[in-house]
Amino acid sequence: MSKVLAITGAGAMSEGMRQINPDVVPAFPITPSTQVIEDFSQFVADGKVDTEMITVESEHSAMSACIGAAAAGGRVMTATSSAGMALMWEMLYIASSMRQPVVMTLINRALSAPINIHADHSDSMGARDAGWIQLYAENNQEAYDNLIMAPKIAEKMDVRLPVMVCMDGFIISHCVQTMQLEDDDKVKKFIGGFESTYPVLDTENPSTWGALDLQDYYIEHKRAQHIAMKNAKDAIKKVSEEFADIFGRKYELFESYRIDDAERVIIAINSVCGEIKEVIDERREAGDKVGLLKIRSFRPFPYEEIAAALERVKIVTVLDRSESMGAYGPLFTEIRTALFDAPEKPMVYNRIFGLGGRELFMSDIHDIFEENKTYLETGKVEKMFDYLKVRGG
Amino acid sequence: MPSLQEMAKKEGAFAGGHRMCAGCPVPIFTKMLTRVTDGYEIVAGNATCCLEVASSIFPYSAWKIPWIHTAFENVGASMSGVETMYRALKKRGKITKPYKFIAIGGDGGTYDIGLQSLSGAMERGHDLVYICYDNGAYMNTGVQRSSATPMGATTTTTPMGEQSYGRQGNRKDLSRIMVAHNIGYVAQASIHDPVDLSEKLKKAIELDGPAFINLLSPCIPGWKIAPDMAVELARLGVETKYWPLYEVIDGEYKINYTPKKEVPVTEWMFLQGRFKHLNKPEYSDVVDAFQKDVERNWNWIVRQAASVELLSAEVN
Structure with a gap:
């Protein structure tokens, strides 16, 4: 049973x-x-x-x-x-x-x-x-x-x-x-x-x-x-x-969490998505139009489907939990490729987090949404690539 | 045991038209794989080596039996997988025929990079015969030294030169390492003696459990010899005691062939281009050291075999 x-x-x-x-x-x-x-x-x-x-x-x-x-x-x-x-x-x-x-x-x-x-x-x-x-x-x-x-x-x-x-x-x-x-x-x-x-x-x-x-x-x-x-x-x-x-449980190539009317979206992989959803729920209650796109299938990568899902989104923060030294994070690279042919591209930038198990807390995720809010308001991505929660950063 | 004439009438595992070098003796044993026993389905696996590349250039294959190659250092492991799947499917009633499994590697893929996966496969007790054809260097990549390369041989990574006489130090004794795995059967065989080799293959295949055969197999370009000299060089390797023919059954040593007269190892060495540079007075110490090592190794095996006889005499 x-x-x-x-x-x-x-x-x-x-x-x-x-x-x-x-x-x-x-x-x-x-x-x-x-x-x-x-x-x-x-x-x-x-x-x-x-x-x-x-x-x-x-x-x-x-x-x-x-x-x-x-x-x-x-x-x-x-x-x-x-x-x-x-x-x-x-x-x-x-x-x-x-x-x-x-x-x-x-x-x-x-x-x-x-x-x-x-x-x-x-x-x-x-x-x-x-x-x-x-x-x-x-x-x-x-x-x-x-x-x-x-x-x-x-x-x-x-x-x-x-x-x-x-x-x-x-x-x-x-x-x-x-x-x-x-x-x-x-x-x-x-x-x-x-x-x-x-x-x-x-x-x-x-x-x-x-x-x-x-x-x-x-x-x-x-x-x-x-x-x-x-x-x-x-x-x-x-x-x-x-x-x-x-x-009874439905899965797609990726999960779209409250992104239908979202302006600002985080894209991430694996366990951190649980915390991001909690933060989104909190912010949604205050009327903040934020959402999450959670990758399930990274290979094959669903380029067209992701581009379509992000059609009305204005800014995307891509969280990578790995490094490709001398390049952007691997998830970011795919997301930006997916968006290249979109008629109206959202702003998109990359953050590296959690290497070696460092926790990202809910307050940190709030900070991400505050940052991308500023970027959206000013129309400028201040830092295309950065580490989150790192000494000397 | 069928005679060689009877064996030759059976379907061989290996077709002509492969791309091994002219005079290469390796196909002598690959053709035998299906001819020494009856009643078993035979499956072979290969480490990356001369045999692998020369027998399987897509879309052709010289193999008339199921054959799998995945990489250089892992035929022990990949064949562990094949053999285990056989047991799994047999247990579940999906296969009824009796199968036996052969893993083949050169000395580079066996003494060196594949030693760990070989050791694992033997220690775990898979029903697997591992055959190492030892030609004493990485021949497939162009004659680089391996831990099976004999002292003094010039190779492309231990070349002779003003400051070097070639490969320094003694080769590894892999057969003894395999004996230390406490498996049921370990043997040294030579490509020149098909009767001895086929008997050993038969014993190894029919044994229920892991078995290891170390096979002396001269290499035409690597040893720098004429294409008609491989079998003769293998024979001389045995006659000079460089390569003793023996088997170890359940830990007990038995010498299969004792040369009738003492033949100095130089009779074997100096027919080969890889040792030719040592045939000068200034290298007599290297040659002497080589000869001493051959004797030491032979005497060690003699002592093991003698102690077996002594013990059984005491029991009787």
Whole structure:
């Protein structure tokens, strides 16, 4: 039966994995994603799933084993964070390029150095060109729902790409929130069976995987991946609709929170969006026309849809929780690209916040809305790029 | 064990028309993979290496069996994934045929960059045969030294010169490292002895669990030898005791071949262009050190095998 329970974000992911009961889970421990794998190991030990686990000796091997297992012909999942995904880097590209529908929970955490275990998005944003579908979540419920939808999206025959299901380290992964855990059978029925394509485990039709691909074919294979990623946009929409029909919670490529008549909008990703919504509600009561656009799908990126959603908005503050040293934040770059062809462009500027887990409080978000109010009134963006809440800033 | 004539009649795993160098002995063992056992479906995985690039240039493939390559340093891990998926699907009743799994890497991909994933795969106990074809350098990228490169060899990253005689120090003994994993089967084999090699392959494949075979495989351009010399150089590698043929079954050493007479290692070395510069009086100390190391290594293996015989005599 479906039930409401209090659970950490990491716990929600392991529950989702239990319900999906993948064929193989290769995994390596790293904070703060460890609980996902610990809980799941207990499910294996208790016979609640019949998954085969591979407790590999590194994350590079975790993703290598994911690719081997998926190519062999079954459903594969894993989880990691930060340096763990950085060590997978080479294999992330190979997973997507070999078109393996692996599903990975990524508990977002800062990259070293200095070593830091807390939330920011430098891990997933650095991997934005790796060919993975990236879904983000504000809270436990959304992360769990994304995980349940991920295999269906990844395994669509016109997609066949891996999916990264992201949430903020500690803020979401380790905080207990109430959420709806859906009925096991309903989840299993929703996801359905795995359909393999040219499995390695078929000696009657032997396939060669990972061939050397030179100037005469490589670029066609890359373009095929590009097309698959474009198809993923429709797949995310379609699977989200099916999900809403069965489980009642509706998701789009991004969430528009009170932006229909908003003049000033913040665009952000993951847990900070919860606080931004609270601030918006407070300001709305005082008649301030502010709103939030919360990214769910960063890859594929919904350029046209975002441009349309921001049609009547006058100023946009883009919050990036990662850095691209020597450039604007990765989210800002996409948003400004999305707006370039808009007939009436809003003012748009970039703020970096929360690196290494530094909190952004509600008062700080009020400050952002005060600042963009001033910018709008004066018609001038004083600072296009800045850090929030930083010493010496 | 089928005879070589009988084996040759079976369907091989590897087709002609691949792009390995003329005279390269690597296809000797790839053709054997499906010929030494009956009753198993064979799947192979490759680390990035000469064999991988020369057998799979898209849209062609020399592989007549399922084959997967993902990267250089990870065939132990990627084949762990394939093997585990087999067990998962077998458990769930989706596969009924018995499968066996082979991972193949060169010495660079095995002794060096792939050592961790190999170690992990062996330690976890996957039903996987890992075959390292040891040609003693990164040949695929143009003969750079690896930790398997023998002392004194000139390579493109340890070139001989006025201040250097080539690769300094001794090579790593990977076979012993694999023995230390306490797996059921470790063997050294040579490409020149197909009977010994096929018997070892059969044992390794039929074993339920991880197995490791270290295979001496001369490289035509890397060793700077003529294309018709690979098998002869492998034979001399064994006759000079540079490459002892032995196996370790459940931790017990057994020497498979003892050379009939003492052949100095120079008889092997100086047929190769990579050692030719050492054939001068001023490098006699390097050559002596090489010879001593060969003897030390051989004696160590002899002692292991002798202690096994001693123990079993005591038991009896």
